Each structure stands twice: as structure tokens, then as C-alpha cells.
Amino acid sequence: MAEVSATEPHPESAPSARPGPGREPEPGGESASAPAVIETRGLTKRYRGGQLAVDGLDLSVPAGSVFGFLGPNGSGKTTTIRMLMGLIEPTSGTARVLGRPMPGAARTVLPRVGALIEGPALYGFLSGRDNLLRYDAADPTADPRTRRERVAAALDRVGLTAAAGKKAKAYSLGMKQRLGLAAALLQPRRLLVLDEPTNGLDPQGMREIRALVRELASDGTTVFLSSHLLDEIEQVCTHAAVMARGRLITQGRVADLAAGARGRLVVTTPDPGDAARVLKEQGAGDIVTAEDRVTAEPPDRDLAELNAALVTAGVRVRGFGVERASLEDAFVALTGEGFDVAG
Amino acid sequence: MSRAETGTATVPAGTGAAVRSPRALWTLGLLRSELSVTFRRWRTLALLGVLAAVPVLVGIAVKIETGDGAGAGGDAGGPAFISQITNNGLFLVFTALAATLPFFLPMAVGVVAGDAVAGESGAGTLRYLLVAPAGRTRLLLTKYAAVLAFCLAGTLVVAVSALAVGALLFPLGELTTISGTRISFAEGLLRALAIALVVAASLIGVAALGLFVSTLTGSGIAAMATTVGLLITVQILDQIPQLHALQPYFFSHYWLSFADLMREPVYWDDLMKNLGIQALYAAVFGSAAWARFTAKDITA
Numbered sequence: 001m002a003e004v005s006a007t008e009p010h011p012e013s014a015p016s017a018r019p020g021p022g023r024e025p026e027p028g029g030e031s032a033s034a035p036a037v038i039e040t041r042g043l044t045k046r047y048r049g050g051q052l053a054v055d056g057l058d059l060s061v062p063a064g065s066v067f068g069f070l071g072p073n074g075s076g077k078t079t080t081i082r083m084l085m086g087l088i089e090p091t092s093g094t095a096r097v098l099g100r101p102m103p104g105a106a107r108t109v110l111p112r113v114g115a116l117i118e119g120p121a122l123y124g125f126l127s128g129r130d131n132l133l134r135y136d137a138a139d140p141t142a143d144p145r146t147r148r149e150r151v152a153a154a155l156d157r158v159g160l161t162a163a164a165g166k167k168a169k170a171y172s173l174g175m176k177q178r179l180g181l182a183a184a185l186l187q188p189r190r191l192l193v194l195d196e197p198t199n200g201l202d203p204q205g206m207r208e209i210r211a212l213v214r215e216l217a218s219d220g221t222t223v224f225l226s227s228h229l230l231d232e233i234e235q236v237c238t239h240a241a242v243m244a245r246g247r248l249i250t251q252g253r254v255a256d257l258a259a260g261a262r263g264r265l266v267v268t269t270p271d272p273g274d275a276a277r278v279l280k281e282q283g284a285g286d287i288v289t290a291e292d293r294v295t296a297e298p299p300d301r302d303l304a305e306l307n308a309a310l311v312t313a314g315v316r317v318r319g320f321g322v323e324r325a326s327l328e329d330a331f332v333a334l335t336g337e338g339f340d341v342a343g
Numbered sequence: 344m345s346r347a348e349t350g351t352a353t354v355p356a357g358t359g360a361a362v363r364s365p366r367a368l369w370t371l372g373l374l375r376s377e378l379s380v381t382f383r384r385w386r387t388l389a390l391l392g393v394l395a396a397v398p399v400l401v402g403i404a405v406k407i408e409t410g411d412g413a414g415a416g417g418d419a420g421g422p423a424f425i426s427q428i429t430n431n432g433l434f435l436v437f438t439a440l441a442a443t444l445p446f447f448l449p450m451a452v453g454v455v456a457g458d459a460v461a462g463e464s465g466a467g468t469l470r471y472l473l474v475a476p477a478g479r480t481r482l483l484l485t486k487y488a489a490v491l492a493f494c495l496a497g498t499l500v501v502a503v504s505a506l507a508v509g510a511l512l513f514p515l516g517e518l519t520t521i522s523g524t525r526i527s528f529a530e531g532l533l534r535a536l537a538i539a540l541v542v543a544a545s546l547i548g549v550a551a552l553g554l555f556v557s558t559l560t561g562s563g564i565a566a567m568a569t570t571v572g573l574l575i576t577v578q579i580l581d582q583i584p585q586l587h588a589l590q591p592y593f594f595s596h597y598w599l600s601f602a603d604l605m606r607e608p609v610y611w612d613d614l615m616k617n618l619g620i621q622a623l624y625a626a627v628f629g630s631a632a633w634a635r636f637t638a639k640d641i642t643a
Contacts, residue, residue, distance in 0.1 A: 106476050123466070125383065
């Protein structure tokens with residue numbers, strides 16, 4: 001099944017089926033001025049037990065972006081996604097998807113949204129193809145005359161054509177994940193909401209899915225991607241938001257988020273003690289010495305002078321530079337905790 | 344589809360709502376899918392198999408009993424019409440329906456209705472149907488229609504199986520009504536069909552109750568067990584004389600009134616009361632299921 005590359009354009013796939021309107025940036029007829037595909041204001045969900053799952057969320061997902069939605073387990077990501085899809089009623093606040101209010105406008109919004117929520121769910125006694133036929137039949141805007149073709153195209157797109165006739169209960173986790181993705185791709189979509197789309201896939205499958213996400217994004221589809229894999233977000237996403245304990249901590253362009261956390265100065269030297277002393281004199285903070293590596297918060301001055309000061313003081317420098325902050329550094333700086341720690 | 348999209352693109356001032364407006368006929372696709380999913384389940388087929396087996400067992404039992412030459416002992420009890428089977432195989436239809444209506448048929452309906460929403464919820468498929476978007480009201484109506492289709496299918500399976508067994512084991516011909524008049528075999532067949540339809544209609548109340556229970560829980564097994572449990576409880580309460588005042592409101596109270604179709608002229612009072620109770624249950628529990636399902640947070 002892996003031989004059908006996800007990067008291979010398919011005649012029935014979104015680009016050709018959607019010549020004009022899909023590329024237009026306006027999300028919905030009435031809100032041509034607002035470019036946000038998802039916009040929430042003070043979105044809050046308190047479950048009946050009194051537990052506050054999502055607390056005053058102001059999320060804004062620009063049209064055409066690949067938006068990474070990050071947060072530890074239990075931080076309210078899934079509750080947010082379910083509210084956006086109209087599955088859960090918010091306790092307070094509003095959510096607009098494609099420019100229209102949810103859950104009120106679900107009937108007009110959701111046919112243009114493909115979703116993979118908390119993993120795939122399938123009818124085990126039906127074949128992969130019949131599962132997709134059923135999900136497509138559930139959409140009253142889906143044309144039954146093109147149903148079989150669209151199902152075949154979606155299966156092909158995720159590389160499941162060969163296994164289409166097999167009962168879904170015999171599928172591996174990765175195949176189920178692919179079938180769930182295929183269900184989200186049954187129609188040309190304006191927005192794809194993908195919750196952990198590479199879960200259970202092997203590295204090759206992950207690469208294929210990432211390529212597919214990029215391909216869809218280049219066609220103009222906005223992709224809202226939740227993931228716990230930071231490098232995945234860094235590789236694929238243009239924008240990201242970070243949640244912790246039900247609150248939105250930050251959102252913006254991935255490049256800006258990573259830049260927000262300052263890089264660290266790294267000096268490699270056989271004289272770490274002297275190096276640390278000189279760095280301190282020069283105004284660097286948070287100095288950490290480990291064998292022949294000294295790292296520090298760089299001071300607000302030209303780093304070339306810093307290097308000169310080291311050399312002048314007789315410190316033998318093997319390496320000198322600033323390590324760029326990764327999204328993970330940014331995340332740890334923002335949440336004050338590792339990624340896998342539950343909020 | 345693409346034509347509709349370009350349509351809205353050229354009218355940017357529009358509401359943007361009618362991107363791909365659903366066609367009335369397309370919306371029935373879900374019902375077709377629901378029927379095929381319901382009747383392709385192994386469990387549904389097993390239930391229908393059990394229902395088909397009941398008339399076979401009754402027919403063989405009666406045949407063995409009368410094979411001894413003892414005759415089908417007049418008023419020896421047992422389900423209605425059982426004593427007349429040896430004279431006319433058509434009576435096996437009435438007997439089999441009378442035997443399955445109190446328990447087997449409603450139990451099968453309770454299983455299918457209880458699983459209708461809760462089963463999808465438990466498997467997680469409910470959330471994908473709803474974001475498709477199936478629409479909560481549309482999905483619930485589709486589910487109820489499929490359960491009612493199962494009521495009819497289950498009843499017809501019993502009736503057809505009974506007719507086949509009756510024709511194989513016993514003579515067919517003119518038959519005597521409860522009132523003592525004689526009617527032709529053709530009219531007897533028509534009455535049998537009418538009785539089957541009334542029996543199927545008698546299950547409308549249980550179906551609505553089961554669907555309501557199904558919206559309350561996320562576990563298909565729990566919903567099935569609760570529905571069947573309620574069925575048994577009501578059947579027991581219907582036997583307690585002290586509850587005389589309540590009994591006319593039990594969905595099962597007038598079930599056996601279908602026998603009145605075998606009177607000449609037909610005695611309509613209890614038949615109408617039965618259909619009225621079924622309509623009442625459908626209205627009350629259908630509304631309750633709708634109120635619950637459309638307001639429910641789908642967290643599974």
C-alpha cells in the first residue's frame with residue numbers, strides 16, 4: 001500500500017476538482033474582510049463535574065496556513081476541536097469556522113471541513129471502501145452519482161487502494177489512520193482538522209502524510225493540525241498555538257515563536273573555568289559549564305567583542321556560536337515544563 | 344458540485360450558505376446506508392434467524408404431539424390458535440406471532456434500538472457521522488426508521504417462516520374465524536398479512552423507548568440490556584392485579600388484541616387502543632430522544 005506516493009497528484013483530487021473558488025482567500029461569503037478560517041472569542045468549556053477544560057480561548061487561524069495546535073495531554077486541545085466541529089456546546093464564548101458561527105451553522109460549514117478527531121473510528125464489519133461510502137452518504141451535500149469515484153480517489157490518495165476490499169477490523173493501526181484521513185478527503189475541503197494524523201504510522205507513512213499535508217496546503221486548503229511531535233509541527237506548520245491547562249499561551253508564526261525564545265551562546269573550550277569567568281565579566285547570564293562546553297544567555301552586545309575578550313584573556317576557543325532556539329525550547333520556556341508532562 | 348461552487352463564487356454578495364445545497368433525494372442516502380449497515384450486521388441476522396426458528400419449533404412440536412393420534416387437545420392452553428394448527432397450517436402464522444410477540448420480537452427490537460445510537464457512540468463512529476455532517480435530527484430519524492424497518496422485517500420473518508412450515512406439515516384450506524364463520528383461504532392469507540402488520544406496529548413503542556435509552560449512554564451493551572430489562576419489567580407488572588389502573592398505559596397491554604382481526608366482524612376497540620398506545624409512546628419517547636440527542640455533548 002505504501003507504493004502509491006502521497007505526493008502523486010491524482011486526477012480526482014482537490015486541485016483539479018476546484019478550479020476557482022478554492023484558491024480565493026475569502027473564507028465565507030459574508031465575511032470576506034476577515035481572513036481567519038477559525039476564530040474563537042473567549043471560548044470556554046466547563047464540564048458538568050465543574051472541571052474547566054478550556055478557559056477563555058481566543059484562537060485565530062489565518063486562511064491558507066498550516067496551523068499547529070500544541071499542548072500536553074489534557075490541556076484542552078481535543079475539547080477545543082470538538083467545540084469547533086459542533087460536537088460539544090461551549091459553556092460560553094463563540095467560535096466561528098469559515099466565517100460562520102458554530103455549532104449553529106454546522107450544516108453549511110461542515111461539508112467544507114474534513115476532520116480526523118482523536119483517531120479513526122470505523123465499522124469493523126464493513127470493508128474500507130464501504131466505511132467511506134457510509135461516511136459519504138452521511139453528508140447530505142455529497143452527490144451520490146460521484147460517490148464511488150470520490151471514494152476510490154480518496155482511497156488512492158492515502159495509498160489504500162489495494163486494501164479497500166478488506167474488512168476494516170483486519171486493518172493495522174496505520175491503515176485505520178489512513179482510512180480516517182481518506183474520509184476527511186472525500187470532498188474538496190476548505191479546512192482540514194487533523195488530530196494527531198501521524199499516530200500509529202511508520203516513518204515512511206509519516207513522511208507520506210506530511211507530504212500530503214503540504215500538498216493540500218499548497219492547493220489553498222487551510223490545515224489545522226494538532227500534534228504532540230514538536231519536530232513535526234516545526235517541519236510542516238507555518239503557524240502554531242500552544243495550550244496548557246485549558247489556556248492559550250501563545251500563537252503566531254512558527255518562526256516568530258521559535259525566535260521568541262532566545263538562542264544560547266555556546267563556547268567549546270579546553271579551559272571552561274576561565275571561559276565562564278570571562279563570560280560573566282562580559283555580562284552573560286545563566287552560565288552552565290559541562291566538560292568542555294560553556295553555555296550562557298548571550299549579553300546584549302556584539303558577540304564578536306565577546307569572542308575577542310575570551311581570546312585576549314588567554315582562553316583557547318575551539319568553537320563559538322549561538323544555538324538557534326527550537327520550538328521545543330520555546331515550548332519549555334512558555335509552559336515551564338517538558339512536553340509530555342500532563343497539565 | 345463544482346457548478347454550484349462557481350455559482351456562489353460569481354455571487355459574492357450572497358450569504359455563502361448555498362455552496363452545495365443538499366438535494367431532497369440525496370438526504371435519503373443515509374437511510375439506505377443505515378438499512379444496509381443494520382441488516383449486514385451479524386447480530387441482526389442472528390436475531391432474525393432465532394425468530395425464523397420459533398415457528399419451526401412450534402410446528403414440529405404440534406406435529407409430533409398430534410402424530411400420536413391424541414388430537415390437539417382442545418383447550419389445553421399454550422399460545423392462541425395452537426389447537427387449530429392441525430386443521431389448517433395457516434393458523435401456525437397466528438400461533439407463531441402470538442408466541443413471539445410477548446418476548447422474542449420485542450427483545451430483538453430492543454437490541455437493535457438500544458444499539459442504534461449508543462453503539463455508534465461506543466465505536467466512535469458517531470462523531471464522524473456528525474461532522475460529515477449527518478445532522479442530529481436527520482440521524483435520529485434515520486435510526487428510528489431503520490429500527491422500524493427491523494420491526495417489520497422481524498415480524499415478516501416469523502410470519503413467512505410459519506406459513507412455510509405450516510404449509511409443509513399441515514393441510515391448508517378454508518378456515519374458521521373465532522366467531523365461528525368460515526372464510527376462504529385467500530381471505531385468511533389477507534388476514535394473516537394484516538395481523539403481521541399490526542404485530543409490527545405493536546413494536547413501535549418499544550422501538551421508541553429503546554432509541555431513547557440509546558441516547559442516554561455511550562455503551563451499546565448497556566442500552567440493549569436496559570431496554571430488554573424494561574421490557575421484562577413491564578411484562579411482569581402487567582400481570583400484577585393491583586396495578587390494574589396503570590396497566591392500560593403499558594406498551595404491551597393490548598399486544599394480543601391482534602387476535603381480534605380473526606373475528607367476524609372484526610372487533611376494533613382493543614386494536615385501536617393498542618395502536619393509540621404505540622403512537623403515544625412513539626411521540627413521548629421520540630421527543631425525549633430528540634431533546635436529549637440534539638443537546639448532548641459528543642465526547643466519545
